[in-house]
Amino acid sequence: MHETMVAESLLAxxxxxxxxxxxxxxxxxxxxxxxxxxxxxxxxxxxxxxxxDTLCEGMKLQIEHKAMQGQCKKCNQSFDIEFSDPRCPKxxxxxxxxxxxxxxxxxEIEFSTVLGTPDGGHLTVETD
Amino acid sequence: MRKKxxxxxxxxxxxxxxxxxxxxxxxxxxxxxxxxxxxPGSGKTTIxxxxxxxxxxxxxxxxxxxxxxxxxxxxxxxxxxxxxIQINTNGACHLSAAQISTALKQLPLDDxxxxxxxxxxxxxxxxxxxxxxxxxxAVLSVPEGDDKPIKYPAIFAKSKALLINKIDMLQTVGxxxxxxxxxxxDVRKLNKTVEIFPISAKTGEGMCNWYDWLLRTVKxxxxx
Numbered sequence: 130m131h132e133t134m135v136a137e138s139l140l141a142x143x144x145x146x147x148x149x150x151x152x153x154x155x156x157x158x159x160x161x162x163x164x165x166x167x168x169x170x171x172x173x174x175x176x177x178x179x180x181x182d183t184l185c186e187g188m189k190l191q192i193e194h195k196a197m198q199g200q201c202k203k204c205n206q207s208f209d210i211e212f213s214d215p216r217c218p219k220x221x222x223x224x225x226x227x228x229x230x231x232x233x234x235x236x237e238i239e240f241s242t243v244l245g246t247p248d249g250g251h252l253t254v255e256t257d
Numbered sequence: 258m259r260k261k262x263x264x265x266x267x268x269x270x271x272x273x274x275x276x277x278x279x280x281x282x283x284x285x286x287x288x289x290x291x292x293x294x295x296x297p298g299s300g301k302t303t304i305x306x307x308x309x310x311x312x313x314x315x316x317x318x319x320x321x322x323x324x325x326x327x328x329x330x331x332x333x334x335x336x337x338x339x340x341x342i343q344i345n346t347n348g349a350c351h352l353s354a355a356q357i358s359t360a361l362k363q364l365p366l367d368d369x370x371x372x373x374x375x376x377x378x379x380x381x382x383x384x385x386x387x388x389x390x391x392x393x394x395a396v397l398s399v400p401e402g403d404d405k406p407i408k409y410p411a412i413f414a415k416s417k418a419l420l421i422n423k424i425d426m427l428q429t430v431g432x433x434x435x436x437x438x439x440x441x442x443d444v445r446k447l448n449k450t451v452e453i454f455p456i457s458a459k460t461g462e463g464m465c466n467w468y469d470w471l472l473r474t475v476k477x478x479x480x481x
Contacts, residue, residue, distance in 0.1 A: 131351050131382035138268050146264065155259070159268070164411040166381045197414075212410045215446045223446060227414065233268045233385075242258040 132168060135233065136175035140185055142235055147184055152240035154185055160193040162231030167192065195231040202226060272386055275354030279361060279389025283372075289478035290372045292388055294412050295396035296405075297378030300422040302330045304396065304458040305373055309337045311461075312468060316475055319369040321360045323352040323377045330375060340364055351383040352376050358389075371475050380405065384412040391478055392417035399423040403435045406443040414447040417474075418454065420467060425457040 139159070147154050161167045169192050180186050196209035201217035202224040208217060216223045267273060283290050293301050302322075309318045320341040322330045331343035342360040344352060357374065364372065374390060376383040384393070395416040397405055400423060406413040413419065421437060441453055452470055456463035 131349075131385055134272075134349065134351075134353070135268055138271060141271075142264070142266055142268065146262065150262065152260070164414065165385050166411055197410075210447075212407055212447070227447065227449075235264045235266050235268050237261055237263050239259055239261045242260055 131166070132172040133175045133179075135167065136172060136179055139176065139235060140179055140183070143185055143188075143238060144183070146238055147240070150240055152242050154188055154238050155241050156189045156191065156239040157235060158191045158193070158237040158239075159234065160195055160231060160236050161233040162195050163197050164230040165233045167194075167233065193236075197230055198228040199225040200228055269386070272354045275358050276387035276389040279354055279357050280391075281389075282358075282361060283389065283391065284478070286366060287478055288366060288369065288372060289475045290374065290390045291392055291394050291417075292374040292376060292383075292390035293394045293396060294376045294380070294383045294416075295378065295398070296380045296401055299378070299396045299398040299401065300458050301375050301378070301396055302333050304420060304422060304456070305375060306333055306337050307458045307461070307464065308468070308471070309334070309339045311464065312471070313338070315472060316370045317368055318371045318373060319364045319366075321352075321357060321364070321372065321374045323356075323375060325349070325377060340369075346377055350377055350379045350381075351386050352388060353386055354388050371471070380409045380412060384415055392474075394418050394420065396420045396422055397440065399426045399430050399435045403437075403440045403443075406440060406447070410447055413444045413451075416448065416451055418452040418467075418470060419444055421453065421455040422458055424455045424462060425460045 143154050143157060173190050176190055180188060198207055199210045199215065200207050201220060201222055203222040204217060204220045206217050206219040217225060295301055305320060318339050320334045320339060322334065322341055322343045323346060324330055325346050325348060328343035331341040334341035342363050344356050344360055374388060393416045395412045397419065421440060427435060437455055444451055454463060454467045456467055
C-alpha cells in the first residue's frame with residue numbers, strides 16, 4: 130500500500146527531469162531490493178491513477194527486482210538469498226553476511242523528444 | 258525521436274533526507290529512539306504501557322503513536338503518565354520521516370531518555386521507510402503463527418530486537434502453529450545480531466529480560 134507514496138515521489142522526480150529535458154517522458158526503469166516490498170501491479174496502478182492529466186499520463190513503468198545478497202563466511206561466495214532456506218549455494222554453509230538491500234532507484238527515463246530540443250547537460254544521453 | 262537518460266536517483270530520497278535530519282537531531286541530544294513494527298493486534302500498545310509503568314523510576318519514556326485513525330493508543334499511553342503524540346495517517350499504511358520530525362519537536366525531549374515510535378500496524382510497509390530511528394523493534398505475537406519471519410522477512414532482517422508476545426497463549430495455540438525455537442532459528446538465519454525476547458505483556462512473564470536490554474541500550478543510545 131505504500132506504493133502510493135512511492136508513485137508520488139516517482140512522479141515528482143520524473144516531472145522535475147521532464148522540465149529540464151523539455152520532453153515528454155514515455156517509459157521509466159526502476160529497480161528495487163526485496164526489502165522495499167514493492168508490488169508491481171499496485172505500483173503501476175497507483176502511478177497510472179496519479180499521472181492522469183499530467184505530462185506523465187500513459188507512461189510505462191519497468192520494475193526490476195533485485196534479490197537480497199549474502200556473502201558466505203566460509204567460501205566467500207556472493208549469492209542470492211532464498212528466504213525459505215538461506216544458505217550458500219556453493220558450500221551449503223548457513224554462515225553468511227547479509228549484504229545491504231538494493232535501494233529503490235529510478236534508473237532511467239525514456240523521453241519522446243517531440244516537445245522540444247534535447248538538452249542532456251551533464252547527463253548521459255543515448256539517442257535511438 | 259526518443260532518448261534515454263540515466264538518472265540513478267533514490268525514489269524515496271525526500272523521506273531519507275528527513276530521516277537523516279531526525280537521526281542527527283536525536284544523536285546530538287543523546288536520545289534513544291526505537292521504531293516498533295508489527296501486525297495490528299500483536300500487543301504493541303500493551304507492551305509499551307507495561308514497560309513505561311514498570312520502568313517509571315528508571316527511565317523516562319515518550320511515545321509517538323501512529324495509527325490510521327483515532328487517538329485511542331495515545332490516550333492509553335498518557336494514562337501511564339508518559340507524554341504521547343498521536344499521528345493519524347488517514348489511510349497511509351506507514352509513518353514517514355517528515356511526520357516524525359514534527360512529532361519529535363512536540364515532545365518534551367529534555368525530560369526524556371527514550372522515545373518509542375509505535376508504527377502503524379502492518380508487517381510490510383513500515384519497514385521500507387527509514388524514520389531516523391536508532392533501531393527497529395519487531396513484535397510477533399503467538400496467535401499470528403510461527404511462519405511470519407519467512408513470509409515477511411524484511412522487518413525481521415532489519416530489527417535490533419524481536420519481542421515474541423503473548424507467550425501466555427502458547428498452550429492454547431499449540432506447538433504445531435507456534436514453535437518458539439523455529440521462530441528463533443528462522444530469524445537468526447537472516448539476522449545474526451538480533452536479540453529475541455519471549456514475553457507476555459499481559460502476565461509480565463519474560464518482561465524483565467526486555468527491560469534489562471532497554472536499560473543497557475539507553476545508556477549508549479548511539480550504538481544500540
